[in-house]
Amino acid sequence: MPTLASQGETIRLQPATRRSRRFAGPWTYLFLAPAVLLFVVFIAYPIVWVACQSFFSEDRDHTASFVGLETYWAVLGDPVFWIVVRNMVLWGLITIPVQMLIGGTVAYFIERHTNAWRGFFRTMFFLPVVTSVSVISLVWVQIYAPYYGIGQEYLRHFGIIMASSPIGDPSTAIYALILVNIWQWTGFSMLMYVAGIANLPTEVLDAARVDGARGLRLAWSIIIPMLMPVTKSLLLLGIIGTLQTFPVVQLMTGGGPNHASEVFGTYVFRTSFVLGDTGKGATISVIVLVLALILSLVQIVYLGADLAPSGHKEESR
Amino acid sequence: MSKLELKAVSKRFGAVEIFSPLDLTVEHGEFCALVGPSGCGKSTLLRIIAGLEPPSSGKVLIDDEDVTGQEPPDRGIAMVFQSYALYPHMKVHENVGFGLRIARRSAEEIKSKVAAAAQKLRLDALLDRMPRELSGGQRQRVAIGRAITRDPRIFLLDEPLSNLDAALRGGMRVEIARLRQSLGATMIYVTHDQVEAMTLADRIVVMNKGRIEQIGAPMELYHHPANRFVASFIGSPSMNFFEADVRDGNGDELVLRLADGSDMVVDRVISPVTSGRVTLGIRPEHVELGTAAGTGNCMPGTVVVVERLGCDTLLHIDATGRPLVMRQPRDLAGIHAGERVTCRFPAEACHVFLN
Amino acid sequence: MRRHHPNISRIVIHAALFALLAVWMIPEVYMLSIGLRTPDQAFDATLMAWPLTLDNFATVIRDNAIVSFFLNSLIVTLATVAIVVACSTLFAFACAVLHLRWSLVLYATLLTTLMVPLASLVLPLAILLKTFGWVNTYAGVIFPYAALGAPFAVVVLKAFMEDSPKELFEAARVDGCNAWQTYWHVALPLIRPALVFVGIWQFIVTWNEFFLALIILTRNEVKTLTIVPMQYSGLYMANPGALFAVLTLIALPLILLYVVVQRAFVRGLLAGAVKG
Numbered sequence: 033m034p035t036l037a038s039q040g041e042t043i044r045l046q047p048a049t050r051r052s053r054r055f056a057g058p059w060t061y062l063f064l065a066p067a068v069l070l071f072v073v074f075i076a077y078p079i080v081w082v083a084c085q086s087f088f089s090e091d092r093d094h095t096a097s098f099v100g101l102e103t104y105w106a107v108l109g110d111p112v113f114w115i116v117v118r119n120m121v122l123w124g125l126i127t128i129p130v131q132m133l134i135g136g137t138v139a140y141f142i143e144r145h146t147n148a149w150r151g152f153f154r155t156m157f158f159l160p161v162v163t164s165v166s167v168i169s170l171v172w173v174q175i176y177a178p179y180y181g182i183g184q185e186y187l188r189h190f191g192i193i194m195a196s197s198p199i200g201d202p203s204t205a206i207y208a209l210i211l212v213n214i215w216q217w218t219g220f221s222m223l224m225y226v227a228g229i230a231n232l233p234t235e236v237l238d239a240a241r242v243d244g245a246r247g248l249r250l251a252w253s254i255i256i257p258m259l260m261p262v263t264k265s266l267l268l269l270g271i272i273g274t275l276q277t278f279p280v281v282q283l284m285t286g287g288g289p290n291h292a293s294e295v296f297g298t299y300v301f302r303t304s305f306v307l308g309d310t311g312k313g314a315t316i317s318v319i320v321l322v323l324a325l326i327l328s329l330v331q332i333v334y335l336g337a338d339l340a341p342s343g344h345k346e347e348s349r
Numbered sequence: 350m351s352k353l354e355l356k357a358v359s360k361r362f363g364a365v366e367i368f369s370p371l372d373l374t375v376e377h378g379e380f381c382a383l384v385g386p387s388g389c390g391k392s393t394l395l396r397i398i399a400g401l402e403p404p405s406s407g408k409v410l411i412d413d414e415d416v417t418g419q420e421p422p423d424r425g426i427a428m429v430f431q432s433y434a435l436y437p438h439m440k441v442h443e444n445v446g447f448g449l450r451i452a453r454r455s456a457e458e459i460k461s462k463v464a465a466a467a468q469k470l471r472l473d474a475l476l477d478r479m480p481r482e483l484s485g486g487q488r489q490r491v492a493i494g495r496a497i498t499r500d501p502r503i504f505l506l507d508e509p510l511s512n513l514d515a516a517l518r519g520g521m522r523v524e525i526a527r528l529r530q531s532l533g534a535t536m537i538y539v540t541h542d543q544v545e546a547m548t549l550a551d552r553i554v555v556m557n558k559g560r561i562e563q564i565g566a567p568m569e570l571y572h573h574p575a576n577r578f579v580a581s582f583i584g585s586p587s588m589n590f591f592e593a594d595v596r597d598g599n600g601d602e603l604v605l606r607l608a609d610g611s612d613m614v615v616d617r618v619i620s621p622v623t624s625g626r627v628t629l630g631i632r633p634e635h636v637e638l639g640t641a642a643g644t645g646n647c648m649p650g651t652v653v654v655v656e657r658l659g660c661d662t663l664l665h666i667d668a669t670g671r672p673l674v675m676r677q678p679r680d681l682a683g684i685h686a687g688e689r690v691t692c693r694f695p696a697e698a699c700h701v702f703l704n
Numbered sequence: 705m706r707r708h709h710p711n712i713s714r715i716v717i718h719a720a721l722f723a724l725l726a727v728w729m730i731p732e733v734y735m736l737s738i739g740l741r742t743p744d745q746a747f748d749a750t751l752m753a754w755p756l757t758l759d760n761f762a763t764v765i766r767d768n769a770i771v772s773f774f775l776n777s778l779i780v781t782l783a784t785v786a787i788v789v790a791c792s793t794l795f796a797f798a799c800a801v802l803h804l805r806w807s808l809v810l811y812a813t814l815l816t817t818l819m820v821p822l823a824s825l826v827l828p829l830a831i832l833l834k835t836f837g838w839v840n841t842y843a844g845v846i847f848p849y850a851a852l853g854a855p856f857a858v859v860v861l862k863a864f865m866e867d868s869p870k871e872l873f874e875a876a877r878v879d880g881c882n883a884w885q886t887y888w889h890v891a892l893p894l895i896r897p898a899l900v901f902v903g904i905w906q907f908i909v910t911w912n913e914f915f916l917a918l919i920i921l922t923r924n925e926v927k928t929l930t931i932v933p934m935q936y937s938g939l940y941m942a943n944p945g946a947l948f949a950v951l952t953l954i955a956l957p958l959i960l961l962y963v964v965v966q967r968a969f970v971r972g973l974l975a976g977a978v979k980g
Contacts, residue, residue: 055420060883063798064810067791067854073818074851081767085828138724145717155966156725159732162962164912166933167955170736174944182734185749215731227973275821279914283934297823297915304827305919317824328819401874422880434871438893447889448879495879 040170064247079249079321085314087243112291113316119206120274123295126210128270132263134214135221140251142222143229154226158219162167165216169283172212173199199285202292209293212280227254228262264335269329275324296320351412351425351535353398358407360393367393368559375503375537375552380529382550384539384582386694387555391539398537399428399505411502423447424503426506427496431508433488435480435495442467442476445494466494469531477560486517495527504536510545522548543583549572555579577702580630586663588676588700589631589636603701605629609669613646615699616644630700633663636675639693646671646694652686666692739949744943760949768936769924770953776921777928777957780842780849781910787850788906789899792857797887799858800865801873811862817855822915825852830919844920845928849910857902864898864975865891901972904965911958929954 084104088096095307108115142153174196175183184194194201198208232255240254278297281287287298294302300320304313357370368390373393375381396402398409400421409417416424433590435444443450445466446459453464457623467473470490470649480488489509496504500601509525510518526549529536540546546553547567555562555578567583574580580588597604607615613629639647650668657663660680666673675692684690730751737752739760745753764770795814799807829848830839838844874895876886892899914930921927933951940947961971 049831055877055882060798060802060804063794063802063883063887064804064807065797066787067858068810068813068948070787070791070819070847070851070854071814074829075820075825075834078825078832079820079834082824082828141721143715145714146721149718149721153721153725153969155963156969157728158962158966161938162908162912162958163732163955164930164933164958165914166930168731169953170933170937170947170951171731174738174948175731175734178726180747180749182730182749182751215728218728223970223973226970230974242952265793272819272821276823279825282914282918294822294907300823300827301915304832310827310831313827317827321824324819324821324824325816376866399878401877420880426878428875428878430871430875432869432871434869434875434889436893440897447876449879451885451889495875499879577714694839 036237051196060062065167078206079171082317082321084150085310089311099311103311104319107312107315107319112299115291116296119293119295120277123210123277124271124274126207127214127274128267130214131218131299132266133271135218135223136225136256136259136263138218139222139225139229143226145266151286154223159223160216165279166283168212168216169280172215173197173284176208199293202289205285205289205293209281209284212284213277216280223257224262224266229260234256267335268331271327271331274325275320275327290314352591353503353535353537354408354410355394355398355414356408356410358394358397358409360390360397360402360405361405361468366559368556368661371561373554373561373564377537378533378535378622379463380453380536380538382546382553383554383556384540384543384546385562386558386582387541388558390559391541391556391636394556395428395505395507395539395695398503399426400424404508412469413596422452422499425499425501426503426505427498427499427501428505428507429489429509431511433480433492433512435488435491437480437482440476441478441483442492444480444491445472445476445498446501448495458672462498462612463494469497469528470494485513486521489513489521490524495530502535504532504534506536506538508540511540513598518545523548532624544585547583553583555582557582561576565570574630574700577628577630580700582701584632584675586633588630588632589673591671593627593629593701595624595627602696605701607648608671611648613694614696615694615701616697628702628704629694630702631698632640633674633676634678635695635698636673637693637695638675638677638681640692646692648692650690650692652690653674655681655684655686657681664690666690668692708919726729726870735948735955738944738947739952741945743938743943744925746943752919760776760943760945761953764946764949764953768930768950770950772925773929773954774957776842776926777930780845780928781907783842783846784849784853784910785906786901787846788853788857790905791850792854792861792902793892793895793899794887795854796865797891800862801886801891802883811858814855817852818859818866820852826919828916829916833920839920839927840923842926845910845913845916848916849913851911855905857906860902861895861898863880867892897968897972897975899972900965900968901975904962904972905968908958908962956967 064314085096087098087100089099089103105209138157140151142150142157146153175181176199178184178194178197181197187194198204236251236262237254240250245254275296277295278301280294281295281298282301285293287294287302296316300313300316303316350562353375355371356373357371358368359370360367371394383394385391393402397404400416400423402411407417408415412422421428435661436447439447442463446463449459449462455594463476464473464649467476470493472487472490472494475483475487475491480491483491489512492509506525510521511591513521522545529549538546538549550567552564553567553570554564557578562582563570563579565573570579570583574583574588575588581590591607593605593613595603596606601616603615605615607613607629613630648668650666650673652664653667654665655662656665657680660678662677662684664675664677664680664681664684665676673692734751738746740756740758741748741753742755742759748896795811798804799811825848831847833839833844836844840848868891872890873886876890881889911928912930913928917928917931921931933954936947936950940950
């Protein structure tokens with residue numbers, strides 16, 4: 033019954049063009065338009081602008097002159113820049129693992145060992161995330177305050193007496209800020225792990241239990257490895273979050289004392305808006321941007337691009 | 350009721366050819382089943398007929414009208430999906446009437462058509478339920494109801510029963526046959542289950558690796574499979590095959606020599622073979638339990654497993670190294686694993702295929 | 705042990721969780737407690753001081769335009785959430801369902817936004833918004849927030865749509881829907897849990913955004929709640945009771961909102977992860 037095709041060639045491609053009119057015609061590109069427009073105007077254009085600007089220097093009479101990489105060398109030669117780098121490294125190295133550890137542990141016990149109180153715990157530990165960061169900052173300033181802050185009061189019970197506020201001391205300021213950040217964002221790690229744990233396939237956990245894994249053993253050899261996607265997302269989000277750090281520092285120390293707690297946010301803010309040095313501000317912006325892209329790329333190359341909550345795999349399809 | 354024609358339709362994704370140009374005609378009111386193993390291209394073919402996928406070349410004609418470039422709703426087709434694809438956020442009556450709503454039909458018309466479909470499919474009591482509140486069989490009926498309201502010229506059904514458990518599947522099969530009689534519509538039915546194809550279809554299209562292997566009525570495929578693939582695909586359990594050499598190809602009978610040296614004599618009704626290597630095929634239900642002192646066309650073997658299905662008994666036999674399945678319509682209470690038996694191949698029931 | 709004494713281990717775990725939670729909640733309780741103190745207790749270094757008084761709240765509500773800041777926050781946040789939801793669902797639909805040519809390239813480009821720290825954007829954004837004449841306007845923060853928030857929403861929604869059964873969209877097409885009708889009648893209702901999650905998250909992030917608001921919103925008429933505590937910290941330097949009453953009032957709306965919607969939020973988070 034089958035006969036060979038002869039007219040096959042002549043009508044090729046015609047179907048696709050005609051049928052496209054109604055369901056998937058060119059007009060459907062309008063679906064992409066709003067997001068792309070936002071991106072071009074408010075993300076891409078500023079980036080290009082700032083990149084160009086970083087090669088210019090503005091004089092007193094508002095004429096810009098091309099200076100090439102000069103501002104870059106100036107920024108790299110600025111000791112404050114290196115304090116910022118050190119602070120950012122400290123920030124990332126401390127906050128990310130600590131948040132994962134506390135958040136993960138809390139999530140594990142909430143999900144596996146509570147029932148009636150589960151919703152309550154989930155909500156309460158997340159509250160700092162939804163508390164306005166500017167409020168948090170002022171509350172912690174009060175906590176850290178000497179004489180009347182409860183932080184100092186509690187430390188006294190352990191025999192630690194500080195003469196001044198930890199955020200007023202250059203050697204402790206950054207750690208004091210990191211503590212606030214950990215306090216605020218651990219709830220986020222917790223909730224991500226909660227989602228991950230709640231969605232673990234029960235068959236695998238049952239199989240592990242049949243194999244005799246229980247308690248810590250189960251957590252260590254089954255649950256933690258299976259939560260890797262969440263951990264990867266948290267790492268990526270943590271690094272981006274570290275580079276975003278601004279409000280806590282700006283409100284609690286302003287980057288001081290004497291630049292001891294300076295981060296990229298405050299550094300850019302001070303240079304661009306307080307000192308009004310657009311060229312240098314632009315250069316720092318570009319450096320932060322490049323750093324962020326490199327860190328993200330390194331991570332995506334080594335760990336894959338798990339980004340969405342609970343490790344949706346985007347690159348897998 | 351409509352006629353469907355495919356003319357030299359082919360499909361490729363990039364460099365991968367799903368199927369080479371093929372022709373197919375489905376007549377008015379015919380129930381045509383596309384069967385084949387998964388990946389044979391049957392579902393893609395159905396999607397091309399539906400208009401969800403453009404063919405790489407060729408034409409699709411419905412009632413002699415070229416619909417190749419048309420959108421699915423313009424073709425007058427309706428489709429029942431494997432997963433039913435009920436809109437989870439709509440009640441049953443909204444699901445059934447959605448197509449009419451999109452076509453901006455009046456509320457009364459939608460209501461009466463939904464009611465008519467519901468009555469036909471005994472969905473009346475379910476109209477205000479959500480899909481998640483329905484059982485598998487009920488969802489299936491809703492999916493069919495959604496197809497009916499469109500008054501389609503052609504029904505397309507993509508593995509509609511494969512998500513149901515075995516017990517329901519039998520019932521739904523009867524339901525579809527009944528529905529088909531009451532609607533009298535042209536139906537194209539994709540399945541990998543040859544039982545569904547055999548019981549429901551007027552005509553079966555057997556596909557394999559993007560090619561049509563054979564087209565024919567169910568019994569025609571059963572009795573006269575065109576090649577080894579069709580022979581093995583139609584019928585359950587599958588046909589037994591043995592490699593053989595033609596020893597004597599002249600006369601009314603064909604003499605084949607099997608690998609163990611024994612000879613088999615078969616009728617040469619459909620085998621235009623005179624020499625060379627061939628495959629001898631015989632269905633399990635045609636193998637006879639011979640006596641030990643059997644004369645010709647016999648093969649000795651040892652029973653490995655006995656499956657008692659109630660009405661039938663399946664014997665899995667080790668015939669000197671080669672597996673052989675036979676099906677006997679009786680109890681065979683006396684036969685157990687390990688027993689030596691003799692299997693007789695009636696000459697008129699043997700098929701011979703060219704290698 | 706655990707097998708034989710399930711109740712004991714349950715009690716121990718609950719006790720430990722409550723203890724940790726108690727420590728964790730100290731700053732929040734402390735904030736509330738200072739706001740509820742009389743002036744002469746205000747500098748006591750204790751978590752709670754008795755008796756409680758609502759005088760501070762009465763004072764700050766009487767003296768200040770908190771409500772107008774609250775409305776500013778509400779307008780900015782709701783507008784941002786609306787824009788983000790609209791743009792990201794459309795974009796995700798085009799990528800995941802329509803499979804438009806080049807849409808994946810655009811998607812990858814859009815994703816880079818996730819890695820751009822705001823610190824590197826504030827300067828050019830400030831200058832751009834100045835050119836637009838959008839400094840001290842709602843639009844001046846709404847659109848940048850939407851641009852910064854949309855990519856994350858797109859990631860979540862696109863993954864969610866791809867995990868939805870493809871046959872549903874095909875069924876819609878057979879039923880005669882065009883792309884827009886498929887989006888509106890099928891895709892949007894289908895992704896509702898993810899949409900709720902994305903919307904709530906965007907709400908939280910926008911409500912609490914500080915950096916850009918600090919630079920763009922300098923006049924009192926447009927300031928959002930997040931940036932006003934600074935000016936109160938100067939104003940009520942000597943009266944922490946009043947300051948913390950203001951802080952409590954600023955923090956409270958979002959906390960209450962979260963408590964109300966947390967169930968839907970977590971459900972969306974869980975639903976987004978179910979399919980993977």
